[in-house]
Amino acid sequence: MAVLKRFIAGAVCPRCAEMDRIRAWEQHGVRYRDCVNCDFFEQSAIEEEAAAELTTRVNQEREEQQRNTIQTVRILDPRDR
Template identity: 90%
Template sequence: MAVQKRFIAGAVCPRCAEMDRIRAWEQNGVRYRDCVNCDFFEQAPIEEEAATELETRVNREREEQRKNTIQTVRILDPRSR
């Protein structure tokens, strides 16, 4: 049976920096990723505990929003103790 390769929406290729060109699949306990635009290829053993999220435009934007979040500053009166 052929392994089904799936595109990862929003993933950016680490080599050519093109978006939506990364495919991923798993076979025999190994996770594979490749780019259809360049010769990027990566394989890694599947580790159940340390599953890392692939970088996408969504989680990048989330991180940028977290950095740009306005936080309220509360001034304490030292006499109120």
């Protein structure tokens, strides 16, 4: 089975400092990166732990609490001044 190696757009090689020369791929539970311009090579084990969700303005607790709060709406008659 052929391994699909992909270039990482915008990545800069830590050894030769050339941009768009880093390839990445995974094989047998290991991540690999190498540079096609120099002899840079790196490998790291793939961790199976689920990554924690990043906090954003969409998923903050504060907004969820506000959505669950009931507020009374008072309709004003423009003739009552």
